[in-house]
Each structure stands twice: as structure tokens, then as C-alpha cells.
Amino acid sequence: MTQLLQPNRTTTPDSKPVRNLSVQEAESSRLSNGVAVYSVNAGFQDLVRIEFLFENKSFSLAQPLVSSTANRLITEGTSRHSALEIAQLVDDYGAFLETEESSDACSIVLYTLNKHLAKTLPVVREVLTEAAYPASELQVYVSKQQQRLVVENERVNSIARRKFNQLLFGNQHPYGYFVQPDDYGKLESTLLSAYHRQHYTAENCTILVAGKVYPTTFELLEQNFGDNGWMSTSTEHGEMGAITAVADRQHYIHKDGALQSAIRIGRPMITREHADYPGLAVLNTVLGGYFGSRLMSNIREDKGYTYGIGSAMVSLKQAGYFFISTEVGADVTAAALEEIYKEIELLRHELIGEEELQMVRNYMLGSFLKGIDGPFALLDRFKSLFLSGLDYSYYRNYLHTLETIGPEEMRDLARKYYDRADLYELVVGVK
Amino acid sequence: MIQFTKHVLSNGLPLIVHEDPSTPLATVNLLYKVGARDEDPSRTGFAHLFEHLMFGGSVNIPEYDGPLQIAGGDNNAFTNNDITNYYCTLPANNLETAFWLESDRMLSLAFSEKSLEVQRQVVIEEFKQRYLNQPYGDVWLLLRPLAYKNHPYQWATIGKEVAHIEQATLEDVREFFYRYYAPDNAILVVAGGVKKDDVLPLAEKWFGSIKRSMGERHPYPSEPEQQEARELTVHRDIPFDSIYIAYHACARTDAEFYATDLMTDVLSRGKSSRLYNQLVKEKKLFSDISAYLTGDFDKGLVVVEGKLIKGIAMDEAENAIYQELQRIADELVSESELDRAKNKVESTIEFSETDLSGRALALAIADYMGDANLANTEMKLYAAVKREDILHAAKSVFRKENSSVLHYLSMN
Structure with missing residues (x-):
């Protein structure tokens, strides 16, 4: 009996992929x-x-x-x-x-x-x-x-x-x-x-x-x-204003005596309705969407330039955007910028290894599972669909992409959406 | 109500299992009874730096995060003055991966020079980001040594100064590990879509053979009763003056904790509270004000902090605070004020229990306080508090000679 309980510490215990994810619909x-x-x-x-x-x-x-x-x-x-x-x-x-x-x-x-x-x-x-x-x-x-x-x-x-x-x-x-x-x-x-x-x-x-x-x-x-006492009395509504990005891509705001510089790099991006969105979500996770991401591994865990770095995609009603954000030691601002661009270029030029891709898939499936656990999380999933005008087929499609996307497709997405010429760069602090 | 069972392994590791069949997830929460209060005064910030090193590889596993991510899991940790807490959440059918990872880093770390070098730098950047490069960021670095003269709560978890972190050596890391990271100095909680009959054999298998701690634990230096009021004024490049008043108060485990906690709620919890209505809304002296109890395991602090409206004199604002504190120490609070505070505590506890990892942490902390079931019975202790108890708590805390006041003023 005790024989059976001796642990083998050098081999990872078998883990099972997350399967049969079903979302309780609102x-x-x-x-x-x-x-x-x-x-x-x-x-x-x-x-x-x-x-x-x-x-x-x-x-x-x-x-x-x-x-x-x-x-x-x-x-x-x-x-x-x-x-x-x-x-x-x-x-x-x-x-x-x-x-x-x-x-x-x-x-x-x-x-x-x-x-x-x-x-x-x-x-x-x-x-x-x-x-x-x-x-x-x-x-x-x-x-x-x-x-x-x-x-x-x-x-x-x-x-x-x-x-x-x-x-x-x-x-x-x-x-x-x-x-x-x-x-x-x-x-x-x-x-x-x-x-x-x-x-x-x-x-x-x-x-x-x-x-x-x-x-x-x-x-x-x-x-x-449920009564009619608070129905609208007018049909007039104003306008939301026009979206106009500035032309210059490079921006710097100097702040005297700053010990750290805040860096943001990113661009306007497609929203959740677009067919490329689920694949880009996987790409974003590889780049900066979790603790084991490329940016975190390089700029925090290898170089120690920052306490944290990450990237994210935001899908709003009328537009979307993608951004990388971090605060780095003022003296390593230039070095950090160089490393960030290096990581972006790598995604555009080299294929992601199958092992890394599998890790990201599993990580994202696990996160998805957490994202549908309990009433508040479930309703939040519905709310983001509702605000984007989508239905639950979005999540089925998202999960399908997650399980099937390959390295070439990821590289193609990086070439299409992570072109340096499209990226805005902002540094606030000391460069 | 959080159902649970508890079992102590032969090496002293308590195992608490909370079954929740409604979730496909499992949370593993491992609390180590070590925090900044265990540090040497000349090497502060170490417990927290150490928390970072716990992710830099263990004796048989080169990297912690990768295998957990492959199993679909996610993790984090925090350090405070009393404890260091590690937790991960993953699909319940991959639970064993968490046992493998957590037990290996309790068994021994890799003690890598590269990991120490990088994490020292990461923590120094954290020091800058959260304490030095933020307006009002260094308040606790000033307030702690003002309020505590002997007890190790006189330094913050991040440490007294950056230099202490720079000086940490691999030898310090080893010594700290063998003294504090051991089964008899930890509490293991497993919660979620698991069965206790499956969890216990896993715990025996992975943790059962890990040896007890070698090091001795010493009692913490106690803080002598404060005899006279203390004051510190600093000038900083910040836009608005602010004030922080710290009073010595009870520990998390003291009987008067509940009355003292509710007393600070009457003062400042929610928009119907006293300080907000009197000092922000009526007298318009502050833009923000709050009062709270730190809830530390040794004697903690009641802190009242406020940010002044531009142009208001510090004297006037400060005296208005004292007036409110005097009032709660002189007159019984109303029944409705007390009921309100209790009802808020009740719904806060209920809402916090909707979260699986929240339940796991509540059990771990309650067990460290002496009884895991406190996670379920504390509401009764709050409910039993009477108006007279609030009065008594306020009287014993809000004494001039028990106060440390930090005037944090704008240079501009």
C-alpha cells in the first residue's frame, strides 16, 4: 500500500485537456x-x-x-x-x-x-x-x-x-x-x-x-x-462624435524626476465581430496575455526591467484597440522598448513552437472554465456578447479556434496586425 | 456556510478539504505562517522577495508556471506582515499537478543564482512602482516606524529600503527556506469539485514524507504601551495635504476585534457613515476620508486617513476628525447605525463566499487563527456586539497619548 503512494517527483502527473465546455446561457x-x-x-x-x-x-x-x-x-x-x-x-x-x-x-x-x-x-x-x-x-x-x-x-x-x-x-x-x-x-x-x-x-x-x-x-x-410611468417622452438623441486617430506614431511626455517610465504600444484593432478576433486573442495571449507570455518571460523574468508587463485587446461598441503596457525603470526605458519590438518581430517572422502553443491553448481553456464558473462570471460572459451584439455561437467559434489554430495561421495574423508601421508608441517618464 | 473536513498529516501539515460539487474547478491554497514580522530588522523585505523566488524552480521542477499552465491552471501569491499565501486554481481533474508542484517547492527550492538576481531587480522595480514613483506612495514607510518602536510591524512588507533587497544573498534564501517552509508551519486547503476521500491520499502521497521544520521560532518583540502622542510632518511634491492618524488597537484574534471593526464601519463605511457625511459632505473639509482596523495577527492599528480639500487649514480639518472620534467615544451609537454595520458585514461575507478561492483563503486564515470553523461562526461574533461594546472600543482606542499623526503636506 505505502509502495503505491511513493511519488515520482521528476515526471509531470498526467493532465487531461479541458473538454465539453458548455456555457449556461442567460x-x-x-x-x-x-x-x-x-x-x-x-x-x-x-x-x-x-x-x-x-x-x-x-x-x-x-x-x-x-x-x-x-x-x-x-x-x-x-x-x-x-x-x-x-x-x-x-x-x-x-x-x-x-x-x-x-x-x-x-x-x-x-x-x-x-x-x-x-x-x-x-x-x-x-x-x-x-x-x-x-x-x-x-x-x-x-x-x-x-x-x-x-x-x-x-x-x-x-x-x-x-x-x-x-x-x-x-x-x-x-x-x-x-x-x-x-x-x-x-x-x-x-x-x-x-x-x-x-x-x-x-x-x-x-x-x-x-x-x-x-x-x-x-x-x-x-x-x-414593469409600468409605463417611465417610458420616454422624447425620441431625440444626440450624436457620439467622430473617431479620428492622430497621424504621428511616436509620442513622448517627459516627467522630471520619474523613477519609472510608463510605456504603451498599440493600435486601433478589429472588434469581436471580426472573424480574425479569436485567433488574435490567442496571439495576444502568447505575446503578453498571461504570466508565461513572451513579454513577461523576457522583460520581467529574464531582464528584471519591470514588476509587470502585459498586452490586451479591448473590444468596444464602435471600435477596438490593442495595447502593450508596462512601467519600467527609467534607466532601462530604451532597452525595454527594444525588447518589446523584438518580441513582436519574432511573432511575425518565426513560427510558434507546438509545445508553447499547446500550453497557451490549455491555459486559455482553463481560463475560460474559470470565466464560466458561478452566476456573476456567467452573466459577465453574456453581457460582453450582448454589448457587441453577438450570440452564444461566438463562444463555440472561439473554442473551436482555440483548439485548431496552427503556427502558420498565428504568424500570418502577426504579419497582418502587428506591423510596426501601424503601432503607436507612447512613453511617459524619462527616456 | 462553508462545509469542510480537517485532517492533520503525521508531519504536522493540516489539510482542510471543502467540497463544492457545483464547480469543475479546484483551488489549492497553501498558507505559510511567515511574513514580514519574521524578518531581521537589518534585512527587511525578505519574506516578500522570497515569495518571488518560490516561482524560480524547485528541486525537481525547473519552472513552476509552465506545467501549471499546461494543466489549464493559474496561480498567484501574496505576502503581508503575518503570512505568505500561495494559491492556484485549475480544472479539478488535474488536481494532482498542483500537488506535485506545491509539494516539490515545499520539499526544496532550486536556489538558483540567476533567479535571485532577476527577482531582486523585479522587486526593486515593484518598490519603485508602488511606493516611490506614486503620489502618497511612501505613507506606510513613514507611518509604521512612527507607530511601532519595537514590534516588527514597524516596517512594510516591501521592506524599509531598497538597499536591504539589494543585499540579499543565496545563503539568506537557504536559511529562510529551511526555517519557515515546512509542513508544520503551513496550512493546506483544497476546495472545489473534489472529494475528500480522493484528496487525503494525494496529500499523503505528495506531502506526507516532507520533514518538519529544523528552525526554531522566537516570540515577536512586543510593542510597549504608547505613553505620549507622536507627530511627524513631511513635505512632498504632491498636490494636496493629507493626514494619517494611527492608534494602537487589538489583534485579529482578540475578543474586541469585532466591536472595534464595527466601530470603524460606523465611522466610515458607506455613504451613510459619520466621517463621510460630516467631514466630506457637511463641512466640506476633505475630498476623501476613511477609518479602518488593520486586522493584523499581533496588536494592530486603527487608522484614520483623509485628503484635505485645497485651501483648508490642517488644524481645522484635524480638529474636525478628533471631534467625531470624541463623539463615538462619549456617546452610544444609535441602534440603526449598529444594525446597518452588522448587515453590511453579513452581506460582505456572503458575497465573498461566492468565490471559490475566497472560501479557500477564508478557511486557511481561520485555521491559522485557531479554528477553521471561525470562517462560519464569525458572523455570530459580529452579531453579538452591543452598542456599549462599540463605546468601550472607541474609548480604549481614541486616546491622544495612543496616537501617531503623520502630516503629509504639499510643497507647492
Whole structure:
């Protein structure tokens, strides 16, 4: 018996490939007024996360912060309750009412134990339809945000992130707009109220539910949000602005005394709808998408130039982008840049070895498995499809690509999408 | 409620198994009872540097990450003043790969010169990225030695200074390994789509023959009771003044932990909390303010920190904080304030348990505190706290002579 238990430490135990990945799909239904509800019933904790998602439909250079601010301040007082009272109504039940803002959509998200759902949903209804944007709350918010922004402008990484998006998408569109402290000063309560009336309507709302979901969950949603009282009164919507990348590819912002330089290299990129996207996702993982990536192995684990380096693809509604990002010792900035380009060129000129490719495949399958574990992860998978206008066949296609893509195809993708002439380079710090 | 079973191997390694048949994943969490508080004052930052070296190859396996990635797994680790924690998550049917990797690096490391050289450099870049090249980044490097004069909590996990990391030798690495990385100084938790009857033989097979620790452990130097208020003022190239007030308080394992934790929640958790409403919203003195208990295994700190609105005088802002602290030390909090704080704790615990690795870590930490089941019973300890307990906690913490104040001022 003990004989059998002697471990062989020099050989890797057999591991089995991840197979039969099936994604529990979100179920769809509608409230009486037409609001779509997508839900994932999973997990064993008796709780729920409910997101109320509203698409952004306009962007104005004169008031670039109006949509994000209208969302951030939606919980700061209504016609019936002060900001403090609203906070107490939520906190009394230990719930969390959070706001999320992106360039494509804004959300109000409720996290609550199911036993408190009936008490907390009416608070959400109240802020969605009666937010009052008191001038005093706006004033506190503006001065806080202005201070935060001034601090952000001291961080090389933060400057690089925001400046890089501006290079790729220009200043006329929310994807690229570089927020200035003065923009906060332009905000007014009346503008926020007007935006609120136009955007927080049943027609523009999608409800996303994850957790332990009961028939009563839908009854409560119907009761609180299924009426016609918050339908839109106007059909007018503004414009989103134009996307225009700058022409110059090389950019440098000097920061006196910086101990590290922030580096961003990347380009506008195809989005999830494109047939090449799943293959590019594999290529990106090889380059900088996991701990064993080429960039991490070379620039951190071999050279020690940085605490971390990675690359990512972002797929937004109207555009996508790809970027490499790192903070490196100021004295090795030039050397790090050279190594980054070297790794990109290698992908364009040499075939990836079968062993490395297999490792990346397995790693990505394992990550995918993690990405569909539990109600919140499952709903997040649905949400990214929903925002891109795709359906679950995307994941079947993605998994198929992952299992079948070969080294030549990867090299061809690198040649097509990682051409140095297309890449923007931004260094913030000391070069 | 996290179901679990516990078994201690003959070499002293506790094994805790939490079965969750709903997931195809498994998490292996290995907690080592070693942190920055175990370091020599002249060689700080070592426990954390060591954590990096644990990925640089072990005695039979040249590289940790590759085989785990081939098995579809992912991992990470963290070091704090009390513990170093390693965890990996992988498809449950590949569980044995995690046992192979984790047991080999408990058995012995490769002690590679190249790995030490590179990771020293990586950690120095981490030091710069997180502590030196960030506005307000060095606050804890200043606040710790102000608050602690004797206990090793006087330095941060990253270390007192970059030079300590530069000086680390392979000899130090070896000595540290054999003293602290051993089965009787660790806690192993396996959670997820696994069966305890399968896990125990695996644990026996891979960890059962690893020898107990050779080194002795010494008691930590204790911190003498603080007798008078301390103050430090620094000027930095930052845009806004800020203030950090640290008070000595209880340890994570003390009975008054729960009352003290709820007391800081009443002060600053959520938008209905006192400090936020009084000092940010009403008086408009701060842009951000918070109060929290560090929750260390030895006596920790209650810290109140705030960033001042431009143009507000430090005196005025600081006194407004003291007024609120005095109020919670003089008057009972209301029933609704206490209920609110308890309800927040309850839902925070419930939400954190939706995550498999969160459950595994909660069990490991509870076991280190003395009883893995604390992961399930702590909510009752919070629920039992009375308004009088909050008052008592505030009275014993918020005393002038118990305070260390850091004035972190803008040069501009």
C-alpha cells in the first residue's frame, strides 16, 4: 500500500485537456412595458446582483462629463429623499448600490441578499426616475473629482493610459477624450436632470440578473419596473462624435524626476465581430496575455526591467484597440522598448513552437472554465456578447479556434496586425 | 456556510478539504505562517522577495508556471506582515499537478543564482512602482516606524529600503527556506469539485514524507504601551495635504476585534457613515476620508486617513476628525447605525463566499487563527456586539497619548 503512494517527483502527473465546455446561457424575458431581462440562476448563496444598464447615446465636447456624472450622482438625492437618506435606505439592509460608467453604457448595480430584495428594489426605482441632482451634492462631487484628477496627473501610468486613448481615437469621441479638471467646472444640475430624463427610460434600459433567482425575483422586477410611468417622452438623441486617430506614431511626455517610465504600444484593432478576433486573442495571449507570455518571460523574468508587463485587446461598441503596457525603470526605458519590438518581430517572422502553443491553448481553456464558473462570471460572459451584439455561437467559434489554430495561421495574423508601421508608441517618464 | 473536513498529516501539515460539487474547478491554497514580522530588522523585505523566488524552480521542477499552465491552471501569491499565501486554481481533474508542484517547492527550492538576481531587480522595480514613483506612495514607510518602536510591524512588507533587497544573498534564501517552509508551519486547503476521500491520499502521497521544520521560532518583540502622542510632518511634491492618524488597537484574534471593526464601519463605511457625511459632505473639509482596523495577527492599528480639500487649514480639518472620534467615544451609537454595520458585514461575507478561492483563503486564515470553523461562526461574533461594546472600543482606542499623526503636506 505505502509502495503505491511513493511519488515520482521528476515526471509531470498526467493532465487531461479541458473538454465539453458548455456555457449556461442567460434566460431572456420581458417586463410588461417591454424592458428586457436577462438572468442567470446559479450558485448556492441566497443573494443576487441586478444591473440596470443604459446605453450612452450622445457625447458633447461642450459637456464631456455629463453622462458619467449623471450616473455617478444618480444616488445622491431624489425629489423625496436626500443623498444621506438614500444611502441609509440601502445601507440599512446591508445592500450595495453601485454605479459603473464606460464610454458605451452606464449602469446602476444592486447587490443584495435575497431576503432584502423587496425592500431595496424600490430605492433603485426611485433613483432611476426621480434623481434630483441637488446643486450642493454636485459641488462636493466636482471638487472631489478635480482633486482626484490632479493626483492622477502625477501618475505616469495614468497619464499614459488616458493619453494613449486620445492618440487612437481623438478628442472628439468619448473613447479618446482627455478629461481636464475644468470640464468638471462646466457641469450644472439642470443639464444633469435633462440628461437623466432623456436616458434613464424604460426603452433604454436592460436588466441583467445573476445569483439565486426565484419566480418572485421576476414578480418584484415587474412590480417596480414593469409600468409605463417611465417610458420616454422624447425620441431625440444626440450624436457620439467622430473617431479620428492622430497621424504621428511616436509620442513622448517627459516627467522630471520619474523613477519609472510608463510605456504603451498599440493600435486601433478589429472588434469581436471580426472573424480574425479569436485567433488574435490567442496571439495576444502568447505575446503578453498571461504570466508565461513572451513579454513577461523576457522583460520581467529574464531582464528584471519591470514588476509587470502585459498586452490586451479591448473590444468596444464602435471600435477596438490593442495595447502593450508596462512601467519600467527609467534607466532601462530604451532597452525595454527594444525588447518589446523584438518580441513582436519574432511573432511575425518565426513560427510558434507546438509545445508553447499547446500550453497557451490549455491555459486559455482553463481560463475560460474559470470565466464560466458561478452566476456573476456567467452573466459577465453574456453581457460582453450582448454589448457587441453577438450570440452564444461566438463562444463555440472561439473554442473551436482555440483548439485548431496552427503556427502558420498565428504568424500570418502577426504579419497582418502587428506591423510596426501601424503601432503607436507612447512613453511617459524619462527616456 | 462553508462545509469542510480537517485532517492533520503525521508531519504536522493540516489539510482542510471543502467540497463544492457545483464547480469543475479546484483551488489549492497553501498558507505559510511567515511574513514580514519574521524578518531581521537589518534585512527587511525578505519574506516578500522570497515569495518571488518560490516561482524560480524547485528541486525537481525547473519552472513552476509552465506545467501549471499546461494543466489549464493559474496561480498567484501574496505576502503581508503575518503570512505568505500561495494559491492556484485549475480544472479539478488535474488536481494532482498542483500537488506535485506545491509539494516539490515545499520539499526544496532550486536556489538558483540567476533567479535571485532577476527577482531582486523585479522587486526593486515593484518598490519603485508602488511606493516611490506614486503620489502618497511612501505613507506606510513613514507611518509604521512612527507607530511601532519595537514590534516588527514597524516596517512594510516591501521592506524599509531598497538597499536591504539589494543585499540579499543565496545563503539568506537557504536559511529562510529551511526555517519557515515546512509542513508544520503551513496550512493546506483544497476546495472545489473534489472529494475528500480522493484528496487525503494525494496529500499523503505528495506531502506526507516532507520533514518538519529544523528552525526554531522566537516570540515577536512586543510593542510597549504608547505613553505620549507622536507627530511627524513631511513635505512632498504632491498636490494636496493629507493626514494619517494611527492608534494602537487589538489583534485579529482578540475578543474586541469585532466591536472595534464595527466601530470603524460606523465611522466610515458607506455613504451613510459619520466621517463621510460630516467631514466630506457637511463641512466640506476633505475630498476623501476613511477609518479602518488593520486586522493584523499581533496588536494592530486603527487608522484614520483623509485628503484635505485645497485651501483648508490642517488644524481645522484635524480638529474636525478628533471631534467625531470624541463623539463615538462619549456617546452610544444609535441602534440603526449598529444594525446597518452588522448587515453590511453579513452581506460582505456572503458575497465573498461566492468565490471559490475566497472560501479557500477564508478557511486557511481561520485555521491559522485557531479554528477553521471561525470562517462560519464569525458572523455570530459580529452579531453579538452591543452598542456599549462599540463605546468601550472607541474609548480604549481614541486616546491622544495612543496616537501617531503623520502630516503629509504639499510643497507647492
